[in-house]
Amino acid sequence: MRRLARVSAVLAVALAPAVGVARAAPTVTLSAAALPVAGFPRSGNVFGTGARLRSELTIAGSEYDGYPAPLIGLNVFLPEGSTLDPTIGPTCPYKTVVEERTPEKCPAGSRVATGFAEGFVVFGDERVPEIVSLESFSSPEYGVNTFIAGHDPASIEKTAVGYGTQLGGAAGYGPELTMRVPLIQTVPGAPDASLAKIAITLGSAITEGGHQLYVYTLPSDCPKHYLALKAEATFAENGLESAPVTVPATFRAPCPLGAELAPQTSLPGTGGTITAPSNKECVSRRDFDIHVIQIKGLVYRQVSVEVNGHTVSVVRGSRIGAPVDLRGLPKGRYTVRIAVTTTSGRRITATRSYHTCATKPLPAGKHRL
Numbered sequence: 001m002r003r004l005a006r007v008s009a010v011l012a013v014a015l016a017p018a019v020g021v022a023r024a025a026p027t028v029t030l031s032a033a034a035l036p037v038a039g040f041p042r043s044g045n046v047f048g049t050g051a052r053l054r055s056e057l058t059i060a061g062s063e064y065d066g067y068p069a070p071l072i073g074l075n076v077f078l079p080e081g082s083t084l085d086p087t088i089g090p091t092c093p094y095k096t097v098v099e100e101r102t103p104e105k106c107p108a109g110s111r112v113a114t115g116f117a118e119g120f121v122v123f124g125d126e127r128v129p130e131i132v133s134l135e136s137f138s139s140p141e142y143g144v145n146t147f148i149a150g151h152d153p154a155s156i157e158k159t160a161v162g163y164g165t166q167l168g169g170a171a172g173y174g175p176e177l178t179m180r181v182p183l184i185q186t187v188p189g190a191p192d193a194s195l196a197k198i199a200i201t202l203g204s205a206i207t208e209g210g211h212q213l214y215v216y217t218l219p220s221d222c223p224k225h226y227l228a229l230k231a232e233a234t235f236a237e238n239g240l241e242s243a244p245v246t247v248p249a250t251f252r253a254p255c256p257l258g259a260e261l262a263p264q265t266s267l268p269g270t271g272g273t274i275t276a277p278s279n280k281e282c283v284s285r286r287d288f289d290i291h292v293i294q295i296k297g298l299v300y301r302q303v304s305v306e307v308n309g310h311t312v313s314v315v316r317g318s319r320i321g322a323p324v325d326l327r328g329l330p331k332g333r334y335t336v337r338i339a340v341t342t343t344s345g346r347r348i349t350a351t352r353s354y355h356t357c358a359t360k361p362l363p364a365g366k367h368r369l
Contacts, residue, residue, distance in 0.1 A: 026061030050214025052203035073234035077173035079227035081219030115200035222255035
């Protein structure tokens, strides 16, 4: 914890911008989705249960010799009410991952996140694309340490030093993750590597004493009708760590599913493009998501969802979907209409009706309060 405090303090100083200096900066977009944990059937995008959180950060810019400035820091603020505990299982020492760079020696079960980053490295007289893998391991010293590896066209082995976690990092958000990213130099004297995209899936689980323990757990409710996430990406202007520029990005994820909802099924006639909860039973929680699957080779120009004739907002991210909220409505039949229009003009539609549940009658006889 002392090491983490020192790293956090150094990062905080580095993030302080110079007063009165206009700076160019990349643009950053954030998206996220909750996925099930393999081997744990009750996990996934469900209120109050464990999940793997997949987040994607897309970076664009030309201020660094035609490319985005190098990324040197990343803060991610998870939804309010969610929990994060990377130390529920085995841990891997800081020395093994960061100093020795031998993540293959880490104990089984200590890896809590995987992902990749797409970027550009110097190769000869030009910059060429390169994809590096990301592996994050639970650490007793820092919370999490990340190993970065690339092989083509450049050989890269780096570590994201000082990747830690804390609660209540910002008002309106939950746990905060802080990472200090090293500059990646491939040829002496040449520009450092630039990143265009980072995709990380965080979350794992273990069974202990008959109980399922999760690294990441979703909130138990969704009062704003969405889950708010935020990222703060810090870049080295002109490749100088002494000249940091911080760019924020936010994302609103659809509310998780109610625990009582049935699994989602493909709607007939849509070729598996559109999925929704089964309508064979009443929707007891009356709050669920419609998901639209991206078909390879088709580009969706427009997606619309209507509930009883009223258009609801469509959320685009790693998955396209829309929240359907029937809470507070009386018992009855409600129709959900989904329509997808592709760039070629093809239109795919589906309609499904849901019956909200009636209040269960009290048994006959006298009752005492």
